[in-house]
Amino acid sequence: xxxxQSKPASIDSFEVRIxxxxxxxxxxxxxRHRVDYEPQMNVIxxxxxxxxxxxxxxxxxxxxxxxxCNCLEEICGACTMVINGRVRQACSALVDNLxxxxxxxxxxxxxxxxxxxxxxxxxxxxxxxRALEKARAWVPVDGYYELGPGPRVSPEVQExxxxxxxxxxxxxxxxxxxxxTKVELTRxxxxxxxxxxxxxxxxxxxxxxxxxxxxxxxxxxxxPTGKHEAAARLDQLTAPGGxxxxxxxxxxxxxxxxxxxxxxxxxRAGRATTAHVIKKWFDR
Amino acid sequence: xxxxxxxxxxxxGLAGLAAAMKLAELEVDVDLMSLTPVKRSHSVCAQGxxxxxxxxxxxxxxxxxxHFDDTVYGGDFLQHQPPVKEMAYxxxxxxxxxxxxxxxxxxxxxxxxxxxxxxxxxxxxTAFAGATTGQQLLYALDEQVRRWEVAGRIRKFEFWxxxxxxxxxxxxxxxxxxxxxxxxxxxxxxADFVVLATGGCGLIFGRSTMSMVCxxxxxxxxxxxxxxxxxxxxxxxxxxxxxxxxxxxxxxESARGEGGRVWVPRKPxxxxxxxxxxxxxxxYFLEERYPEYGNLVPRDIATREIFSVCVQEGLSVDPDRQAxxxxxxxxxxxxxxxxxxxxxxxxxxxxxxxxxxxxxxxFPAVHYSMGGLWVDYERTADGGxxxxxxxxxxxSIPGLYAIGECDxxxxxxxxxxxxxxxSCIFSGLFVAPGLADQLExxxxxxxxxxPAGLFESARRREEERHAELLxxxxxxxxxxxxxxxxxxxxxxxxxxxxxxxxxxxxIEQVLELRDRADRCALSDTGNWTNQNVVFTKSLQDMFPIAxxxxxxxxMRDECRGAHYKPEFELPGLTSDDPAERRRQxxxxxxxxxxKNRKWLKSTIACWNxxxxxxxxxxxxxDTSLIPPRPRLYGLVGAETIEEVxxxxxxxxxxxxxxxxxxPAGT
Numbered sequence: 020x021x022x023x024q025s026k027p028a029s030i031d032s033f034e035v036r037i038x039x040x041x042x043x044x045x046x047x048x049x050x051r052h053r054v055d056y057e058p059q060m061n062v063i064x065x066x067x068x069x070x071x072x073x074x075x076x077x078x079x080x081x082x083x084x085x086x087x088c089n090c091l092e093e094i095c096g097a098c099t100m101v102i103n104g105r106v107r108q109a110c111s112a113l114v115d116n117l118x119x120x121x122x123x124x125x126x127x128x129x130x131x132x133x134x135x136x137x138x139x140x141x142x143x144x145x146x147x148x149r150a151l152e153k154a155r156a157w158v159p160v161d162g163y164y165e166l167g168p169g170p171r172v173s174p175e176v177q178e179x180x181x182x183x184x185x186x187x188x189x190x191x192x193x194x195x196x197x198x199x200t201k202v203e204l205t206r207x208x209x210x211x212x213x214x215x216x217x218x219x220x221x222x223x224x225x226x227x228x229x230x231x232x233x234x235x236x237x238x239x240x241x242x243p244t245g246k247h248e249a250a251a252r253l254d255q256l257t258a259p260g261g262x263x264x265x266x267x268x269x270x271x272x273x274x275x276x277x278x279x280x281x282x283x284x285x286x287r288a289g290r291a292t293t294a295h296v297i298k299k300w301f302d303r
Numbered sequence: 304x305x306x307x308x309x310x311x312x313x314x315x316g317l318a319g320l321a322a323a324m325k326l327a328e329l330e331v332d333v334d335l336m337s338l339t340p341v342k343r344s345h346s347v348c349a350q351g352x353x354x355x356x357x358x359x360x361x362x363x364x365x366x367x368x369x370h371f372d373d374t375v376y377g378g379d380f381l382q383h384q385p386p387v388k389e390m391a392y393x394x395x396x397x398x399x400x401x402x403x404x405x406x407x408x409x410x411x412x413x414x415x416x417x418x419x420x421x422x423x424x425x426x427x428x429t430a431f432a433g434a435t436t437g438q439q440l441l442y443a444l445d446e447q448v449r450r451w452e453v454a455g456r457i458r459k460f461e462f463w464x465x466x467x468x469x470x471x472x473x474x475x476x477x478x479x480x481x482x483x484x485x486x487x488x489x490x491x492x493x494a495d496f497v498v499l500a501t502g503g504c505g506l507i508f509g510r511s512t513m514s515m516v517c518x519x520x521x522x523x524x525x526x527x528x529x530x531x532x533x534x535x536x537x538x539x540x541x542x543x544x545x546x547x548x549x550x551x552x553x554x555x556e557s558a559r560g561e562g563g564r565v566w567v568p569r570k571p572x573x574x575x576x577x578x579x580x581x582x583x584x585x586x587y588f589l590e591e592r593y594p595e596y597g598n599l600v601p602r603d604i605a606t607r608e609i610f611s612v613c614v615q616e617g618l619s620v621d622p623d624r625q626a627x628x629x630x631x632x633x634x635x636x637x638x639x640x641x642x643x644x645x646x647x648x649x650x651x652x653x654x655x656x657x658x659x660x661x662x663x664x665x666f667p668a669v670h671y672s673m674g675g676l677w678v679d680y681e682r683t684a685d686g687g688x689x690x691x692x693x694x695x696x697x698x699s700i701p702g703l704y705a706i707g708e709c710d711x712x713x714x715x716x717x718x719x720x721x722x723x724x725x726s727c728i729f730s731g732l733f734v735a736p737g738l739a740d741q742l743e744x745x746x747x748x749x750x751x752x753x754p755a756g757l758f759e760s761a762r763r764r765e766e767e768r769h770a771e772l773l774x775x776x777x778x779x780x781x782x783x784x785x786x787x788x789x790x791x792x793x794x795x796x797x798x799x800x801x802x803x804x805x806x807x808x809x810i811e812q813v814l815e816l817r818d819r820a821d822r823c824a825l826s827d828t829g830n831w832t833n834q835n836v837v838f839t840k841s842l843q844d845m846f847p848i849a850x851x852x853x854x855x856x857x858m859r860d861e862c863r864g865a866h867y868k869p870e871f872e873l874p875g876l877t878s879d880d881p882a883e884r885r886r887q888x889x890x891x892x893x894x895x896x897x898k899n900r901k902w903l904k905s906t907i908a909c910w911n912x913x914x915x916x917x918x919x920x921x922x923x924x925d926t927s928l929i930p931p932r933p934r935l936y937g938l939v940g941a942e943t944i945e946e947v948x949x950x951x952x953x954x955x956x957x958x959x960x961x962x963x964x965x966p967a968g969t
Binding site: 041042057059060061063064067070071073080081082083085088089090091092093094095096097110111113137138141144148151152155156157158159160162163165166167168169171172173174177178180181184185187188239242244245 | 324325339340343344345347348396399400402403404407408410412413414415432433435439443446447449450453485514547548550553645653777781826827829831832834835
């Protein structure tokens, strides 16, 4: 971790270049803003200033930039975007560090490219959550009545599970993945909302499930109760959109803000699916 | 086929998710609405843990009654006791359930749940998952809700903003109006019950430890529709937060639970590196002033001490801003990483300094709303709650319920650490059977089959408000700047220390800001993902709750829990002469009894639409299980006062032999 940041020399203000898009299907365009420098700013406070001012560098009044955020502590995953070319959370992107990286006068903000843009920096990550449904990422308990404590777990197993369980569904691993390609659908005329949602889900299910979901499958297959459904989860990993699509680029683990050992999960999933397929073949 | 009844839950944090999955289990169809994907709810920010009595503490003399007692004592006796008792007795099974759901709680070497100690108790009751317990609990519930979603029992409406409850002619809630934050479509949702689980209202204070969705707007919209609001002036200020430009980030109480020590250099603005300051030149003010609890005094006390060391005593570690040291550097790195990794990462990430090597700089920040929508309960003869009773968690609007941080029920004047996650999950689970039972015999039919006019007119009202805002000409007030001003006023006057003259002035200023907020102009008048108009509406709806907080605080002339007015503090004993000291203690106890007679009451605020202001009244508190007693943490002369107090309690108990359980001072 960097030492306490110092103000970059001779900076009173800096430029922010934002890739904007008014709505799905519209053309995107760059817009430039100038923001006064203050110590200890992050990209969220930059965007807040831009929203309050809503004026570009050449004095034009514009609509405030739309972006998604919530906790501002890098634990909810909402404010993920591409900052100076790197996917990360806006809240933990400190201006001092950014200005020291590339251009000392400019910060570049873009929406994630693997998800459909809703508006400006906001994208639709519903595919990511659909993958968690497909992964059956839950412990299949009998119910919520009082049935005593859960299974005993050794500290070693807890220390293995906890890092995987910190996945905040932010989408960084998917943005960085060469095999994860954008799926953008538009509603057909005459299609009801329900039909459209259904078509979306079916299309998502044919596309790559992604590192985050593979890792969740390994998390739940490790749990003493979760593993009761291990076979069903491994079936999903060998179905279309499954683990076979992974090209082992290892970008996912490099960009994960929670440092989740995604490639370890993928390797374990690879072994588990191989064993699973062979077992199924013999069980026929 | 007849339409099936539905329950609408607004808010997908711990409380909303717990209620949703329990209702689903009871075969109730649920709609779950949230401003954000539920997995990103504010509950993820809770760090430290969740309390319950456990096998180990039990053998050290702990039991559910003591957890209950710590909670009401910590809350300065302002909460009705039966719901709190019920919660304490549910705590062990709640943690068992979360354990079964796969929460990655920290483990002992033998594989049991590990526990840590938190503020306001002497027992290690707190189960935890690293330093991200809230996140881990929320994920477990999110996963269960996803399971029910796949099964078709729960429908989610994420990125929707709750705009208003829909009330029929009898004033019963029959659904709600909400707006899609992407398409801006405004829609009516018929529902046989609406359950609000929308959390706290920290954004009224500008910057706080709360997430950006915690505006309180949903609660305010129910309040303006007639729901009563309880104990609004009780706002917890967390003693330890990391100051930041966009938000004040929480530094969990677990940092102190794991041995963190709070100190300042004895010499004001000592410019030496803190690591170079020798022990004898450090002032461990909490340890010196509160030898029994040390750094783990309840939050309100820790907050006031840190505030006073900086503001009154001028001992801030920084010359140009307020802060004290929270020091973990004496603890081995490996242990810190294992137990506190998550929160230390936050500090490192946002401050660029490693707290394992250098003491952290922290200062108090607004953290939790003890107040919230007034809710009811049905008491059993032995002082618990009647399970599955329709009154449990019911607001004053029939058919509208409130759970989690947005209700006022569990934490009184001050919340104990690691009790909020418990109250959220408990109230969510507990409300469900009562709703399910009532759905079996609904009077007046299912909401979705009521005449459409009710839902259409409610929708139209919201569409008009929306259209009117969008149609305004430019040149009006800027909502973002008004929000900053509101936050500054509230933080200055209604947080750690409160003075009547400042509160009165703040009310005038807030009323003026409210009128200016009426004249907001939008910089975005489009009808697609317009965050500008959504924020403006939530800003306008902050004012009724801001006024509730300020007026409640102004009227309450006493000190209780988080509400501290120095003018009305009962002073410690000053005399060294035993007889005089005894006389002072008697006087102190008289004053305490009188204070409780007058102020041991819930503040109830109602919206007055004609005046666009609030009316305040007071309700008695059910203190029938544990008689209120003085909270004497660190007071000079505490032993003498305690002696007088005990003698009086005995004297009251003896003559009739039955009054021991009667509430003292009421």
